[in-house]
Amino acid sequence: MIVERVVRETQKVLVTVEGEEYALHPLIWAQHAVFEGEKIDLEEMVRLSKREWTLEAGLRYATKFMRTRSQVAQYLIRKELVPTEEVLDKLEEWGAIDDLAFARSYAESVASRNGPYHIRGKLREKGISSEVIASLDLEEDPEVIREILLKKYSQWEDISLQEAMKRQKFLINRGFSFESSRKGVESLKKRAE
Numbered sequence: 001m002i003v004e005r006v007v008r009e010t011q012k013v014l015v016t017v018e019g020e021e022y023a024l025h026p027l028i029w030a031q032h033a034v035f036e037g038e039k040i041d042l043e044e045m046v047r048l049s050k051r052e053w054t055l056e057a058g059l060r061y062a063t064k065f066m067r068t069r070s071q072v073a074q075y076l077i078r079k080e081l082v083p084t085e086e087v088l089d090k091l092e093e094w095g096a097i098d099d100l101a102f103a104r105s106y107a108e109s110v111a112s113r114n115g116p117y118h119i120r121g122k123l124r125e126k127g128i129s130s131e132v133i134a135s136l137d138l139e140e141d142p143e144v145i146r147e148i149l150l151k152k153y154s155q156w157e158d159i160s161l162q163e164a165m166k167r168q169k170f171l172i173n174r175g176f177s178f179e180s181s182r183k184g185v186e187s188l189k190k191r192a193e
Contacts, residue, residue, distance in 0.1 A: 054076055069092065
């Protein structure tokens with residue numbers, strides 16, 4: 001195919017081939033030195049341009065805040081771009097996406113308010129793989145449970161069985177195991193007696 005016309009714009013280069021206008025990424029246009037009267041592989045140039053725009057959008061999104069691979073892919077789809085494995089792998093290679101670092105950072109930021117079950121669930125929602133989640137050291141800290149309970153409930157003397165169960169349920173809803181929740185409530189009940 002022969003290029004009939006080239007118009008350079010800020011974000012793209014418009015090339016006309018067989019009366020049709022196509023947008024090329026400026027970098028791809030410059031790398032392949034596309035000028036009027038030259039023969040080009042239009043399909044390949046358009047594919048490379050779309051990849052470049054997808055990389056740029058993914059990079060902008062992933063570097064604003066820490067993001068998971070899944071979040072970046074979903075963002076690109078919303079922007080009507082195709083998040084190919086090649087693009088996502090390149091963003092990981094550049095360090096813009098790091099699911100393990102994201103998972104560690106997230107777990108550390110919420111560990112004083114939530115238990116391991118809650119953290120694992122939220123990480124799964126964010127698209128973190130089971131392997132990455134399993135590699136995290138998520139344990140139930142009795143001191144964290146104690147602090148959460150003391151912050152929520154000030155009165156511990158003579159609480160009923162129903163009230164104790166309500167407090168255990170509160171901890172379970174926060175992502176702690178039944179056993180740890182029971183022990184945490186029992187411990188504070190005994191201290192108050």
